[in-house]
Amino acid sequence: MIEIKELQKKFGKFEVLKNINLSCKKGECIALIGPNGCGKTTLIKSVLGMVLPDSGTIHFNGNSVLGEYLYREKIGYMPQIGRYPDNMTIGQIIEMIKKIRNSSDDLDEDLLHAFELEKMFDKQMRTLSGGTTQKVSAVLAFLFNPDALILDEPTAGLDPLAAEVLKEKIIKEKEKGKLILITSHLLSELDDLITEIIFMQEGKVHFHQKVEELKTTTGEEKISKAIAKILKNKQNEPNH
Amino acid sequence: MNRIIKIILSDIIRNKIVLAYTLILSILSWSSFALEDNSAKGLLTILNVILFTVPLVSILFATIYLYNSAEFIELLLSQPIKRRKIWLSLFFGLSTAMVLAFFIGAGIPLLVNSPDSIGFMMLLNGCLISVIFVALAFLSSILTRDKAKGIGLAIMIWLYFALLFDGMVLFLLFQLAEYPIENMMVGITAFSPIDLARIQILLHLDVSAMMGYTGAIFKDFFGTSVGLLVSFVLLSLWAIIPFFISMRKFNKKDL
Amino acid sequence: MKKISFIVFLLFFSIGKAATIQVGPNFPVKKIKQALALAKDGDTILVHSGIYKEGTILINKKIYFIGKNFPVLDGQNKKEVLSINANDVVVKGFKVINSGHAALNDPCGIRVYDKNNVTIQGNILDNNFFGIYLQNSNNCIVKNNIVRAYGKAEQLIGNGIHCWKSNNLQIIGNKITGHRDGIYFEFVTQSVIWRNISNNNVRYGLHFMFSNDDAYITNVFKNNGAGVAVMFTKNVKMFNNYFEENWGDSAYGLLLKEISDSYIFNNRFARNTSGIYMEGTSRIKVEKNSFESNGWGMKIQASCMENEIVNNNFLKNTFDISTNGSLVLNTFNENYWDKYEGYDLDKDGMGDVPYHPLSLFAVLTENTPSSMLLYRSFMITLLDKSEKVLPSITPDNFVDNKPLMKSLPL
Numbered sequence: 001m002i003e004i005k006e007l008q009k010k011f012g013k014f015e016v017l018k019n020i021n022l023s024c025k026k027g028e029c030i031a032l033i034g035p036n037g038c039g040k041t042t043l044i045k046s047v048l049g050m051v052l053p054d055s056g057t058i059h060f061n062g063n064s065v066l067g068e069y070l071y072r073e074k075i076g077y078m079p080q081i082g083r084y085p086d087n088m089t090i091g092q093i094i095e096m097i098k099k100i101r102n103s104s105d106d107l108d109e110d111l112l113h114a115f116e117l118e119k120m121f122d123k124q125m126r127t128l129s130g131g132t133t134q135k136v137s138a139v140l141a142f143l144f145n146p147d148a149l150i151l152d153e154p155t156a157g158l159d160p161l162a163a164e165v166l167k168e169k170i171i172k173e174k175e176k177g178k179l180i181l182i183t184s185h186l187l188s189e190l191d192d193l194i195t196e197i198i199f200m201q202e203g204k205v206h207f208h209q210k211v212e213e214l215k216t217t218t219g220e221e222k223i224s225k226a227i228a229k230i231l232k233n234k235q236n237e238p239n240h
Numbered sequence: 241m242n243r244i245i246k247i248i249l250s251d252i253i254r255n256k257i258v259l260a261y262t263l264i265l266s267i268l269s270w271s272s273f274a275l276e277d278n279s280a281k282g283l284l285t286i287l288n289v290i291l292f293t294v295p296l297v298s299i300l301f302a303t304i305y306l307y308n309s310a311e312f313i314e315l316l317l318s319q320p321i322k323r324r325k326i327w328l329s330l331f332f333g334l335s336t337a338m339v340l341a342f343f344i345g346a347g348i349p350l351l352v353n354s355p356d357s358i359g360f361m362m363l364l365n366g367c368l369i370s371v372i373f374v375a376l377a378f379l380s381s382i383l384t385r386d387k388a389k390g391i392g393l394a395i396m397i398w399l400y401f402a403l404l405f406d407g408m409v410l411f412l413l414f415q416l417a418e419y420p421i422e423n424m425m426v427g428i429t430a431f432s433p434i435d436l437a438r439i440q441i442l443l444h445l446d447v448s449a450m451m452g453y454t455g456a457i458f459k460d461f462f463g464t465s466v467g468l469l470v471s472f473v474l475l476s477l478w479a480i481i482p483f484f485i486s487m488r489k490f491n492k493k494d495l
Numbered sequence: 496m497k498k499i500s501f502i503v504f505l506l507f508f509s510i511g512k513a514a515t516i517q518v519g520p521n522f523p524v525k526k527i528k529q530a531l532a533l534a535k536d537g538d539t540i541l542v543h544s545g546i547y548k549e550g551t552i553l554i555n556k557k558i559y560f561i562g563k564n565f566p567v568l569d570g571q572n573k574k575e576v577l578s579i580n581a582n583d584v585v586v587k588g589f590k591v592i593n594s595g596h597a598a599l600n601d602p603c604g605i606r607v608y609d610k611n612n613v614t615i616q617g618n619i620l621d622n623n624f625f626g627i628y629l630q631n632s633n634n635c636i637v638k639n640n641i642v643r644a645y646g647k648a649e650q651l652i653g654n655g656i657h658c659w660k661s662n663n664l665q666i667i668g669n670k671i672t673g674h675r676d677g678i679y680f681e682f683v684t685q686s687v688i689w690r691n692i693s694n695n696n697v698r699y700g701l702h703f704m705f706s707n708d709d710a711y712i713t714n715v716f717k718n719n720g721a722g723v724a725v726m727f728t729k730n731v732k733m734f735n736n737y738f739e740e741n742w743g744d745s746a747y748g749l750l751l752k753e754i755s756d757s758y759i760f761n762n763r764f765a766r767n768t769s770g771i772y773m774e775g776t777s778r779i780k781v782e783k784n785s786f787e788s789n790g791w792g793m794k795i796q797a798s799c800m801e802n803e804i805v806n807n808n809f810l811k812n813t814f815d816i817s818t819n820g821s822l823v824l825n826t827f828n829e830n831y832w833d834k835y836e837g838y839d840l841d842k843d844g845m846g847d848v849p850y851h852p853l854s855l856f857a858v859l860t861e862n863t864p865s866s867m868l869l870y871r872s873f874m875i876t877l878l879d880k881s882e883k884v885l886p887s888i889t890p891d892n893f894v895d896n897k898p899l900m901k902s903l904p905l
Contacts, residue, residue, distance in 0.1 A: 069321055071320070079314070085311060097315075101320070291872065413868075417862075445871075448790035448813065449768065
């Protein structure tokens with residue numbers, strides 16, 4: 001569904017993405033993990049067309065995304081830090097996005113109800129806590145029934161209850177055959193969700209593996225431990 | 241596109257600064273027309289507003305608004321909307337808002353108190369200057385990511401056109417006073433939108449003086465329909481070119 | 496039969512007494528020259544409507560020469576149309592057209608040669624080189640004539656009403672347009688120019704030289720090539736005139752050159768490039784005039800002295816006053832300046848702060864005319880304001896110490 005080939009991006013002299021090759025398929029729930037500043041967000045933004053790559057290609061459903069915009073109808077994006085116009089209310093934001101999309105499809109308002117945001121429709125965005133802002137971002141991401149969901153640190157600011165609600169929603173969408181791409185530091189939270197793992201470091205894809213494969217090759221039950229083991233092995237390799 | 245313009249416009253129109261700007265313009269205009277039994281003082285006040293206040297407020301407000309809507313732009317970018325469309329919508333929204341503010345604040349008293357070629361010319365030029373400085377704001381805000389730098393740049397641009405440029409021209413005039421430079425001077429005005437607008441208004445406001453020797457040179461050029469057309473084309477270019485450059489930069493910008 | 500008996504009757508009647516000779520296509524006397532030959536002093540020649548192409552018509556008898564329904568005297572672009580060479584002639588009700596056009600002998604529509612007490616009234620003069628020409632003629636009246644021509648350049652057209660070396664003239668209620676100078680006075684004294692309208696002439700609406708002790712009152716001079724010029728003259732009174740829309744590089748509402756002891760009262764100068772331009776002018780009083788929407792209200796050259804500018808209104812002018820030097824020997828008092836920004840705490844109707852009508856920028860443009868380009872720019876406004884507070888370039892005795900707070904009802 002998303003094909004990335006030889007993607008490169010520099011910010012000034014700093015190479016953020018070094019020759020990235022990735023292929024993400026429908027029905028998978030992929031965790032994009034890696035240390036801070038490894039290029040996860042830049043990669044996501046490249047897919048969304050917000051960051052323009054220096055070289056390489058990105059295909060969505062077989063079509064290049066470069067200079068295109070309509071493909072974004074099929075993607076729901078939840079940013080790491082959702083930033084919204086200060087003096088608009090929650091209701092206005094949702095209303096505005098609906099107007100912009102002008103979509104005639106059925107809206108998926110599950111999360112809206114689950115987070116009980118309707119009660120806060122009149123609140124201005126600048127008065128909201130980080131968690132509530134995240135909820136708004138989540139609602140917007142799922143609202144139009146997109147084929148792919150890109151979630152940047154979705155549970156970082158949410159309380160455990162809301163995080164659980166979101167997780168259930170993600171599972172539900174995955175089962176509908178959608179592609180879900182999640183970045184996160186908190187690996188433990190993802191254990192019961194994900195089917196694939198992409199590990200990035202210093203602008204490179206370290207590995208891209210199925211979770212099952214990962215667990216069997218490392219012999220670990222927990223994903224976090226499995227990753228830690230791989231990293232250790234890699235670090236030790238030059239010594240051998 | 242209309243949907244986005246509508247959203248932006250309704251956001252700006254509710255903005256307190258724009259409301260205050262409109263209110264101050266309108267108080268200034270009405271009171272200066274009411275002060276004297278002839279319209280001369282009122283016209284002069286509005287002329288100074290067009291040459292001084294309108295550029296300053298337009299460029300500053302638009303620059304700050306653009307920096308403050310970074311989030312909004314980001315939000316829009318994650319939606320299925322063309323980049324070009326977002327930037328154009330912002331431009332149309334901001335321009336419309338500034339033109340509306342000028343029209344309501346200064347244009348209406350102008351049309352009521354001086355419904356002749358002077359009033360019409362001032363109105364037209366005031367609107368054009370509003371749009372031009374909004375366009376320059378787009379340029380200054382795209383050139384740097386840093387808000388403080390961007391606002392500083394906007395103020396520099398305004399200072400340059402409102403004051404420094406004329407100072408340089410004055411200096412040049414005295415340095416070259418012995419040479420026949422009138423025709424060159426006509427050309428030089430093309431490099432400042434404020435000067436272009438000022439001379440257009442001058443030709444109607446001070447028509448008697450402009451019939452004199454040097455004035456006649458400007459009159460011969462700017463006063464003819466060709467000159468009028470040329471100067472309005474130039475003014476339009478002052479809006480189109482900065483905006484076009486900013487749009488190209490925006491299309492390539494990483495957010 | 497009836498007509499013949501009427502003429503016979505007339506002929507009888509005319510013997511001894513003043514007679515009336517009728518001229519017209521339907522009358523026995525068909526030509527004006529024929530009638531003139533028949534006429535005696537004191538007779539009336541009544542010309543009926545028709546077109547008379549008789550070359551130059553010379554009146555050398557004291558007659559009343561009356562046209563009925565504007566008979567046309569056509570000079571066919573060859574010669575002078577009507578020459579008057581007798582005293583006490585009255586010319587009334589003709590349409591005089593197409594005099595010759597030549598630069599050497601100045602052919603005219605109507606010309607008076609060295610004679611007195613001639614009245615030229617209610618005629619229409621169309622497309623003549625000179626319109627009405629009074630030469631060395633005293634006590635003449637030129638009244639209610641319409642004088643028009645279609646001059647394009649100064650050299651190709653003569654003056655509308657041209658008066659030379661005359662005395663005691665009355666030029667009243669004429670309308671002159673399209674000539675070189677509308678009204679031209681040279682060596683004309685003790686005369687009055689009253690209620691004329693002189694507009695769209697190639698050069699001056701009124702041109703006035705070496706003509707002392709005259710008055711011109713309630714005239715309109717509008718849209719002439721160079722306005723009105725009054726030169727080398729003393730004791731002129733100019734009252735209630737309108738000087739309007741005289742536009743151009745050297746166009747002035749009123750150009751005063753080498754004038755002294757004159758009085759300019761209650762005139763209106765509107766929309767001229769310069770309202771009044773004064774050069775070598777002395778002992779003139781400019782009182783209760785209105786200067787409105789001019790490029791320059793008054794240009795007073797440094798060669799002017801002892802002039803008094805009192806109780807005038809200066810409204811909406813680009814520059815109220817300008818000068819070319821720093822010497823000021825003229826006084827300004829109690830004028831209303833719409834650019835005055837002072838206050839009146841003692842409520843005597845006069846501002847408590849003196850007004851300096853000469854702006855810095857007026858001085859700048861006088862020296863460097865192309866700086867006009869920068870007029871009303873913020874930079875210039877700033878310079879002007881600072882100069883008003885701390886005069887450094889403009890002469891500080893160029894001042895109205897009692898500027899009025901309210902405009903005068905003129």
